[in-house]
Amino acid sequence: GAVVSQHPSWVICKSGTSVKIECRSLDFQATTMFWYRQFPKQSLMLMATSNEGSKATYEQGVEKDKFLINHASLTLSTLTVTSAHPEDSSFYICSARDLASGGSYNEQFFGPGTRLTVL
Amino acid sequence: GENVEQHPSTLSVQEGDSAVIKCTYSDSASNYFPWYKQELGKRPQLIIDIRSNVGEKKDQRIAVTLNKTAKHFSLHITETQPEDSAVYFCAARRASSASKIIFGSGTRLSIRP
Numbered sequence: 001g002a003v004v005s006q007h008p009s010w011v012i013c014k015s016g017t018s019v020k021i022e023c024r025s026l027d028f029q030a031t032t033m034f035w036y037r038q039f040p041k042q043s044l045m046l047m048a049t050s051n052e053g054s055k056a057t058y059e060q061g062v063e064k065d066k067f068l069i070n071h072a073s074l075t076l077s078t079l080t081v082t083s084a085h086p087e088d089s090s091f092y093i094c095s096a097r098d099l100a101s102g103g104s105y106n107e108q109f110f111g112p113g114t115r116l117t118v119l
Numbered sequence: 120g121e122n123v124e125q126h127p128s129t130l131s132v133q134e135g136d137s138a139v140i141k142c143t144y145s146d147s148a149s150n151y152f153p154w155y156k157q158e159l160g161k162r163p164q165l166i167i168d169i170r171s172n173v174g175e176k177k178d179q180r181i182a183v184t185l186n187k188t189a190k191h192f193s194l195h196i197t198e199t200q201p202e203d204s205a206v207y208f209c210a211a212r213r214a215s216s217a218s219k220i221i222f223g224s225g226t227r228l229s230i231r232p
Contacts, residue, residue, distance in 0.1 A: 111162060
């Protein structure tokens with residue numbers, strides 16, 4: 001199947017700093033990517049839908065000024081956690097769909113995740 | 120809003136027995152239902168999916184059933200093995216290019232030797 005990568009795989013930062021997480025589709029183009037957050041022993045919660053060349057669509061309750069999303073190319077979306085605080089510590093996972101295969105039922109491929117720890 | 124409920128939250132079965140996980144969804148426009156397996160600290164992996172025009176699908180020891188009228192779908196794992204131990208998530212999605220996946224709350228499956 002298609003490959004989605006994330007970088008970094010883990011990051012530790014001080015409270016108040018900003019952290020950027022990259023999500024790349026390695027062998028396909030993704031006009032739409034999705035960002036999820038997963039707390040320990042919980043489900044994946046969709047944060048936002050990232051659209052190439054346009055503004056991201058945020059889910060209710062997700063602060064767009066805190067979680068900045070940029071989808072500048074068909075293979076790269078970035079999530080920047082601004083002024084991070086300990087409560088932002090979580091597992092962040094991106095996913096992308098290969099729209100060129102499978103039609104409207106195409107599979108969604110997930111990145112390996114980024115574990116963010118804010119001290 | 121859209122919601123997917125999943126039961127049970129934890130499930131422990133004897134190796135070789137069957138495991139069943141059940142989900143319900145609220146969005147009647149959902150027509151694609153994937154199931155994911157997630158091991159600790161890893162990404163979710165698609166294990167099987169079903170489209171709304173199909174009532175049942177099977178892949179070796181894994182099967183999924185869908186009752187669109189009742190908005191229920193279930194995952195069945197037969198002849199369970201230790202490597203089946205993981206967290207399983209059901210999900211629902213509308214079949215359009217940018218539609219989002221709504222995940223269930225997850226089931227932690229443990230296989231007892």
